[in-house]
Amino acid sequence: YERFTGRVNADANVKDWLKTGLSIDGALGEQNNFTTSSTATSNPFYYTRMMGPIYPVWFRDEQGNKVVDPVTGEDMLDWGVPSQYGTRPYAGNSNLLGSLALDERSRLSGNINANTYLEAKFLEEFTFRTSVGGTYYNNYRTDFQNSLYGDADNVKGRSYKINDRQLSFTFNQTLTWERQLDEDNYLNILVGHENYRFSSDYLEAARSGFPFPGTSELAPAATAEGSTSYKHNHRIESFFSRLMYDYQDKYLFSASLRRDGTSRFHKDARWGSFYSVGGAWRLSQEEFLQDSQWINELKLKASYGETGNESLIFSDGTPNYYAWQSLYALGNNNVNSPGAIISSLPNQELAWEKNSQTNIGLDFAFLNNRIQGSIDWYNRQSSNLLFQVPLPMSTGITFINKNIGTMYNRGIDFQIGYNAVIKDDFDWRIDLNLSHFTNKITELAEENREDGIISGSKKLVEGKDIYQFWLREYAGVDTETGRALFYKDVTDEEGNVTGRETTGNITEGDYYFQGSAIPDLNGGLQNYFRFKNVDLSFLLTFQLGGKFYDSNYLSLMHPGTYGSHWHADILDRWQKPGDITDVPKIQNDITEQQGASTRGLFDASYLNIRNISLGYNLPNDVVSKIGLKNARIFGSIDNVHFFSKRKGMDPQRSFTGTADFTYPAVRTFTFGLSVGIQ
Template sequence: MEKRLMTLLAGTFLFAGSVMAQTNVSGTVTSGDDGEPVVGAAVKVEGTNTGTVTDVNGHFQLNAPAGAKLVVTYLGMKPQTVKAGGNMKVVLQNDNKTLDEVMVVAYGTQKKSTFTGSAAVVNSKDIAKVEVTNAVDALKGKAAGIQINTASGMPGSTPTIRIRGINSINAGSDPLIVVDGSPYDGSLNNINPADVESLTVLKDAASTALYGARGGNGVVLITTKSGRRGQATNITVDAKWGSNSRGVPYYNVIDSPAKYYEMWYQGLYNYGMNKLGYSADEAWKFANANMVDPSAENSYSLHYNVYTMPDGQMMIGKNGKLNPYATLGRYMTRNGASYYLTPDNWDDALYSNALRQEYTVTANGSTDRSTFYISGNYLDNEGITTASDYKRFTGRMKADYQLKPWLKIGGNGNYVHYNQNYLGDDGSSASSGNVFAMTYMAPIYPLYIRDGKGNIIYDTNSRLNMYDYGDQTQEVGYGLTRPYMTQTNPLSSNQLDTHNTEGNSFNGVGTIEVRLPYGFKITSINSVYLNEYRTTETTNPFFGQYKSSNGQVDKETWRTWAYNYQQLLDWTHSYGKHNISATFGHEYYRTRGYELYGSKSNQYSVFNKELAGAVVKGSANSYTTDYNDERYLGRVNYDYDGIYFLSGSWTREASSNFAPKNRWGSFWALGLGWMINKEKWFNASWVDELKLKASYGENGNDQIGSYRYITTYSITNSNDKVSLVPRSLGNEDISWEKNAKFNVGADFSLFNRRLYGSIEYYANKTRDMLMWFPLPASFGYTGYYSNVGNVLNDGVEIDLHGDIIRTKDLTWTMNANLTTNHNEITKLPAERRTQHLDYENQDGYSSSSYFYTQGSSIYSYYTKKYAGVDPNTGESLWYKTTYKKDENGNILKDANGHNVVDGLETTSNYSSADTYNVGDVMPDVYGGFGTSVNWKGIDFSIDFTYQLGGKVYDGTYAGLMSGNDAGFGMHTDLLNAWSKDNTTSNIPRIQYGDSYTAAGSDRFLTSASYLSLQNITLGYTLPTQWVRHLGIGSIRIYGVADNIWVWSKRQGLDPRQSISGGASSAYYSAVRTISGGITVNF
């Protein structure tokens, strides 16, 4: 008994001694490459199970016996064993032999080294550098093979995304968006960029085949942030404030009233001389008499005279210049009231710098069995014109819980409330927007009505300044009719009219994961998406097309819900050097949409924006849409010793867009990979990694809308009786477009990962295109779809990254990517080769501004050919085709019955000029490049995007080059128009009545090449020791500028506006944003 007691006491003292010998050890773990904290590094006491992981600042803290050693490890870095101590600083170096990044792929994750497909990844650090409303915009210039264009800079606008070209003429080319494993059909603006962990773009068949037809145009995987296992709770607060301004300068226009009057006079003078046969003196008097005559019923007159002239003197002298005694501003009397008429600067009044502010709070962390991520975001993005803005609140909660060692559940919910004000249509025809009116207004017209003292009159009805609507019937005002945009004032419209969309959306994902013996795992992912919004549009009763009906109210309510069910079975196993993984599953997706619309006119008050506030019933309508997609899928990946890789995918899919007999289709892919550097015979020490890869497979496309296989009718009212009007002709034989994709390339890392990247060649061939066949009006139906035709897209992608300097205190990296894409229609059915171009000897058909023929691009522009200016008359010239004739004057025919072409000749008759296929408008090369520097807490980066080749139709420039439309603005290039003293000019004469001076032709097809300074970011992270005693992990102060400048062929032209080569004649300018912010981590 005594011996046992002594043994117990000895053990107790030994235990107490060991406890007393425990010491508190703390420190930080950083990367030897860039000095950044290593988050999630494992720190373990050697020989024990005691350990922890580093937090978001790379900091760790634990108890260890005196003299103990710590083993610090992190995936992709060389482990370190160090002696425990106080305030330790551990630096981990990259281990390029073990570097194996895990990437998000279809229905799971995969080591990048084993991946045989083609994908581009942008992580949260790159997203955080740019100031965007939706995360996908962060891909601009960052990933090869991807084009992102936004047609409008209006707040809340969404981009167009194209991956490796345009695959179809009539079917959609949008990629599939997948958020946390589930298809997402909502607005990209509803995803807070701060919540996004990574964007992965899948481009080839090996990476997209499991998504079947929905992945035929590529897939964008959006993975949101999660809590990290073993990490203490981390709270981050980010606030930024900035200014929005016009990102693209306006065209060089004539902004002087005097110069504008002189130019308009010149057109009338030339008309009098050349068309009316007047003498010089008569033409001078004619032009002066008509150019500002308010009573003129013809289109000669500008109607507004904003100059005061000496009695009896002409406005324009015989030298074509403004009377030197003319003074700007004119007093006038109308209906017993005095007014002061003077022009305003419409551009300054309608455009101004605006505020952008955004606030984000996130919290993430974990317990021993769970992780969580919570975020809230508020964005207030004001537009650069009045009545345009976008406000958004988002909240996200994401968590998982390990119920059992074999069972884990998770949930992810995102709620968004958004409110957008946007510019609407304006003018008596409602065919042109407010931006259109601002763009083309001549510099002689006033925005406001001013009294006899020059003060702007206040309108008690609208409770605003009194605006000039260019309408002679306006009760208070100048009584003049503006020839351009009559009954219009865009600034008034912006303030009095309403164009608003307000909505709520929710996206929820629930997951159940069951791990079974022998490497099996069952996963169930179930998601639901709900979105409802209400659009309110009111048109004021004071001017415009609804003045006679005393205003109008339009209401639209739209509700969308979608759900997606996935059941996946995964299996992973290794047999020595043989590694195999497999995924099999089933997925079902359904979305339904409901629209309800109504309108009424004759408002009680312009400030009452409800249908109940108007009394005359207008139209009402509602409809429902429904789409279903189901698929069974399987994938097997095999690798031998990390050297040889093989992958195979198969999908069996059904779409409700097709008739039951053609609803199901099969899609597949095979991929191969070879890690050459791991071969025993390979001894190039400067090569860290070299993998060759190739893939081939087939996807589909069903993006033609619902019910196209069914003959549809419109239900109309015929004398209060139901009437059916044919709409579209159904075709039950239509089925999937099929897109065969081939990809071959290499991934490499060289010189201790100083240079790494990839180079790939791709060829995507679409066959059995879903093509629209229009029908003559006599058929009653508009047309039908049929599977015909082939399209090829092929090109090269190069993606390079380089670490120029990589030391503890200083890192300097560079990146660049390049994409070429050749687009060609390789097969066009005889039924669509209805039009023959004699000069090009091409058969095809024209639609809109394009000509579709075998051997040409989908976007081959079809227009007249400009031949310059007749040096003798100054008239515009265009080309027409001439033909060979026999001795009797008959045009010769070739063996196919086509006219035999002799050549080209010029004509001044636009109508008799021929229309030609003038070539591909798509770019030859596009991409991006940039660099970043980090030095002792200072971070700096700059990024560019670029495009080389291609054409864009500059419609705005064409409109400004007319010189023939009264009240239209004019480009300064018109100052160099043809004249008797300038006969070599390529710009035709300015003459009233020359209706086709700026008619559509390749004269206005302009180079689409550009260089855009996309982003500059400069930040400073305060030293940790400065803020740690405050309970703060880190503070970063930064400035960021986005969309800073674009260099293009012509000032004002923004080729980024369109992928198809068409530029709107008036658009909301891209917006430059410059902001400052602060990020605080607790």
């Protein structure tokens, strides 16, 4: 990985009343990486997790000695092919170390950000400011799978070339009137306009059938596997205003109003109006508290505001810039005739999602600022939720974009810092932050209220939160047969549920709400110590409660893929009648062994030793002799250790409570020297 960055800033006072400025920054980077979002052998996290550890990395002769590759002169890798020990049952003709060396997954990216402004003051109290900002981004990507081994050996190699180019502009103008009305009253009024434009171009081509190894360029390849290109455009137009009032630095008031229009919606629904009001009361400035010996700051604050959301994404996470329009998938040809199919239905009534939030908080500082902190309560009401509503398979279309209902998020955030010791030679400070929130869907569209909306392992219904798991309930293991058991409802003749019973057929198991991914509490604790010139700090982060569905774990708890890796917990499996265990017998039934159920649902509580840092500040008399202002030697460790319900499970990787074969949080060691020049 290589990255080069640069930045230039320039400001000029042209006149006493006129100034201008320009800032430009850019970056150019080249990176070699690998896929982390698939279940192919090209994903090293998936490959190493699923490959049985009994299979060797290196090819050895009958005496167990490594064999030299006659081509490279290095130790020969074991590819699991018949010419060596025989085809591996799992992922034959592949070797991660070899594929990483022969494959190519390179990224060459560059971006430039440029901003310029012009600011003019007139009539003493007025300021006009206009600014233009632009961002250019280009990413050229090569995804090449070699022709000798791995996923593409059957087609003699495959190469993708992708170029993604993005360009955006923001044009902004504001007019501000600022006046100190008298000794006690201050007023600031602002009005403005903003225009945002975004465009992107995407080009992709793929070919396979390389006559010889050593190149990823498309020209030598024999077979065209497809190509595509598309262009996106997006615009937002905004008009806004803001008022701020301050009386004696004790009573603070602010209000804002804005109107936004987006190209994502139909012309009859693309504009939305939003406002906010807020105030603060600095009680510590009141006469009845000014003489307090222990209160340094006490501020009560409250606000209410509305904001809009116009963003919709597809299931793969890419933005949907044409949410209200009917989209067509092209390239579905019939013999030699070009064809197209509808991929999404239009909805001209699609409109802004509105978020209304109330905040009430208190900032405080006591005992000569030795104790500082804040406590904030918020209530966020979201209405006209933007959502991809699934459609029946009979329609031939997977979803339609809709505003489906309302929900709220309510929570409380608490922060406190305490300077426990303040001395010339020793300091100790403790910082703690805690957070708790709840979520609830309060209204769905009429057609979804009875049955709700099933989205993966979740089900959206009124009265529940959006992260509620909807799964079959695992009932343990039948002690006589060793089969996995699941709960199902018992109903009377009229269909009323009268109880529950267990079944050994997972398809008969009923679905139930099984808890939420939302934690009961999360937070962080930091301690900082200084003894003379040495400082030490550590940071802990934690979560209490919440659920996490670990499908990766279940994939290692069955033999459905012959020759793959098994989890150590499979040693606790049922083996004979009378065995009491929660791990069913080994059988080649992936649906029963790996089917979605609470067997893969775990408590998401964790404790993470996030960082430990140690530093030493060189004495002033030492650094002054070498012409420096200060100098500090430091070292740190990130992601020191992680504690969770099950080894290898990291709930902080996904707030939705589901796992994937991606980069883990890596332990990082950092050492450095920082200096200040006189």
